[in-house]
Amino acid sequence: MKKITGLIIAAALLSLIFPAAVFGASSSVSISGGSSVKMGDTVTVTVTYKGSSLGYVNGQLTYDNSRLEYLSGGSSQGDAGLVELKNYADNADGKLSFKVKFRAVGTGSVALNLETLETQNLDGDQSMGTPSASKTIKVTDAERTETTTEEVTSEETSSEETIIPTSEETSTDSQEQQKTDGGGISYPLMSVIAAVLIVLIVLIAVKLRKRK
Numbered sequence: 001m002k003k004i005t006g007l008i009i010a011a012a013l014l015s016l017i018f019p020a021a022v023f024g025a026s027s028s029v030s031i032s033g034g035s036s037v038k039m040g041d042t043v044t045v046t047v048t049y050k051g052s053s054l055g056y057v058n059g060q061l062t063y064d065n066s067r068l069e070y071l072s073g074g075s076s077q078g079d080a081g082l083v084e085l086k087n088y089a090d091n092a093d094g095k096l097s098f099k100v101k102f103r104a105v106g107t108g109s110v111a112l113n114l115e116t117l118e119t120q121n122l123d124g125d126q127s128m129g130t131p132s133a134s135k136t137i138k139v140t141d142a143e144r145t146e147t148t149t150e151e152v153t154s155e156e157t158s159s160e161e162t163i164i165p166t167s168e169e170t171s172t173d174s175q176e177q178q179k180t181d182g183g184g185i186s187y188p189l190m191s192v193i194a195a196v197l198i199v200l201i202v203l204i205a206v207k208l209r210k211r212k
Contacts, residue, residue: 027051027119027128029059031112031135037104038142042071045135047085047114049096055122057096059085060115067110067139073100085114092122104139111136 033045049057061074065081074083085098112135119128 025052025121025126025128027054027057027116027131029057029114029116029131029133031114031133033135034137035135036138036140037102038140039104039107040142042101042103043068043137044073044099044101045112045137047098047100047133049116049119049131050094051119051128052094053092053121053123054094054096054119054128055089055124056118056120057085057087057116058118060117061085061100062113062115063102064106064108064110067104067106067108068102068137069105071101071103073098089122102137107139107141109136109138 027049028051029047029049031045031047034043037043047059047061049059061083063070063081063083065079070076070079070083074085076083083100085100087096087098089096114133116130116132119130120126121128
């Protein structure tokens, strides 16, 4: 009975002393990069695994292939909406990264979902968990965006070119119109000419009477 009790106590002490070495190793993963892209343009996201003594990762990145076209950064067969991300660590810095490049082929929001199938430490004898991550990319219509910008610019230009005439300009235009309607003749001048003609006629009439 004493031997069994001793073994139980020894096992409990060992579980307290070495928990980190047996169960504590873990890893994490994140997806960073562009959150929006225009139709026809490319976008690159970075998948980063981190963990102390991380030596190997095997993950799968899924996406909507009706909106994004896979270009590079992992391995994919036929652009079926899934990219495999597998690699071994070159050093002991505890980080493995993948730069995955896509081209936008359809408008809308696209969810990138990463599921980890396997991770190992540098010695290859211990799993470091199966972390997951996700990210959303918005694909916008480039032509629609450009058209909207042109319409706004056109409205601003039209507004700037519209000039409201001042009261002085309006008065001047009115006077010029009146002169044009009158044929360009000054009424005071006509009165003077008429008076001169009447005086001449009167003088001529007086001279004619004296001769008779």
